[in-house]
Amino acid sequence: MSSSLSRSEEPPDPEAARLAAKVRLLMLISALTTVIAVGAVLVVIGYRVFRAEGSAEAADVVAALPAGARVVSTAVADGRIVVTVDIGGRTEIHIFELKSLRPMGRLKFTTSP
Numbered sequence: 871m872s873s874s875l876s877r878s879e880e881p882p883d884p885e886a887a888r889l890a891a892k893v894r895l896l897m898l899i900s901a902l903t904t905v906i907a908v909g910a911v912l913v914v915i916g917y918r919v920f921r922a923e924g925s926a927e928a929a930d931v932v933a934a935l936p937a938g939a940r941v942v943s944t945a946v947a948d949g950r951i952v953v954t955v956d957i958g959g960r961t962e963i964h965i966f967e968l969k970s971l972r973p974m975g976r977l978k979f980t981t982s983p
Contacts, residue, residue: 931971933964950974 882890935941939957946952951966963977 931966933966933973 881887933953935955936957939955942954942956942961944951944953946968949968951968951971953964953966955962955964961979963979965974965976966972967974
């Protein structure tokens with residue numbers, strides 16, 4: 871029993887002490903990297919939650935077209951809805967915001983004489 875006590879009181883081998891110090895350093899680096907990565911993920915999630923404009927409520931919008939007009943095509947791109955309309959031989963493009971369906975603009979095409 872006394873041999874085990876005297877053995878534990880002996881200083882560790884210098885090679886073993888260096889190895890233990892290296893392992894502690896690598897564990898510290900690993901732990902810090904993990905903490906930084908988790909923090910970055912939480913920051914991104916928080917940014918997106920607080921920066922988001924919220925979910926848009928369903929909107930019922932009625933766009934009145936003149937008599938004889940017809941919708942030729944529609945497209946969705948870059949947060950906008952683009953509607954191409956033929957009005958008596960003239961072509962118009964109506965642009966709406968995707969989230970609120972608010973009109974953003976209108977492009978009219980005419981022929982020049």
